[in-house]
Amino acid sequence: DGGITQSPKYLFRKEGQNVTLSCEQNLNHDAMYWYRQDPGQGLRLIYYSQIVNDFQKGDIAEGYSVSREKKESFPLTVTSAQKNPTAFYLCASSSIWGAEQYFGPGTRLTVT
Amino acid sequence: GDSVTQMEGPVTLSEEAFLTINCTYTATGYPSLFWYVQYPGEGLQLLLKATKADDKGSNKGFEATYRKETTSFHLEKGSVQVSDSAVYFCALSDPANAGKSTFGDGTTLTVKP
Numbered sequence: 001d002g003g004i005t006q007s008p009k010y011l012f013r014k015e016g017q018n019v020t021l022s023c024e025q026n027l028n029h030d031a032m033y034w035y036r037q038d039p040g041q042g043l044r045l046i047y048y049s050q051i052v053n054d055f056q057k058g059d060i061a062e063g064y065s066v067s068r069e070k071k072e073s074f075p076l077t078v079t080s081a082q083k084n085p086t087a088f089y090l091c092a093s094s095s096i097w098g099a100e101q102y103f104g105p106g107t108r109l110t111v112t
Numbered sequence: 113g114d115s116v117t118q119m120e121g122p123v124t125l126s127e128e129a130f131l132t133i134n135c136t137y138t139a140t141g142y143p144s145l146f147w148y149v150q151y152p153g154e155g156l157q158l159l160l161k162a163t164k165a166d167d168k169g170s171n172k173g174f175e176a177t178y179r180k181e182t183t184s185f186h187l188e189k190g191s192v193q194v195s196d197s198a199v200y201f202c203a204l205s206d207p208a209n210a211g212k213s214t215f216g217d218g219t220t221l222t223v224k225p
Contacts, residue, residue, distance in 0.1 A: 042216060042218050090156070098212075100144075100146055101156075101213065103157065106155050
């Protein structure tokens with residue numbers, strides 16, 4: 001079955017540690033996205049990639065980094081510079097930039 | 113810039129009631145419009161879409177019509193079920209804004225038996 005996988009579903013870290021969230025898709029999509037969702041709120045775009053080996057900052061990129069070395073993979077690193085990293089993180093992809101997005105199941109990150 | 117405004121929730125309905133969730137938008141260009149649904153603890157799923165004026169998107173009994181004159185894309189369902197309880201997001205993708213997607217804040221729907 002084609003889709004997007006995110007791992008792990010739950011992640012716990014101590015303050016000051018970097019952590020990498022995995023996102024893999026087998027839909028052969030060109031574009032991939034990372035969003036952050038806080039309780040009771042909408043989605044905020046962190047980073048996006050329109051094509052492999054290219055990515056752009058979204059609305060809240062500070063304290064985050066990404067890479068897009070393979071078409072199917074778009075990992076997100078939450079660095080110690082991110083002031084309030086505890087949130088639900090969603091990865092998505094679309095066949096081309098601007099098309100409907102397919103979302104992964106999300107990773108809930110808790111930093112204490 | 114682009115924006116999407118959704119009806120504020122939460123919305124609570126009895127089973128078999130009629131559902132409307134309002135969505136209006138502002139966009140620089142001629143956007144594509146989407147409704148996504150998010151069940152508790154999960155990612156979003158595309159519910160329906162429309163890409164041009166007067167298009168009606170439909171899926172699982174839900175419908176929404178792209179109204180360019182009123183810049184609206186209201187979600188409707190004739191008879192809701194308990195299993196429709198979720199958060200619903202209206203979104204747009206604007207080719208005149210580099211194809212960037214903009215999401216509304218989401219509307220929480222609870223359906224009671």
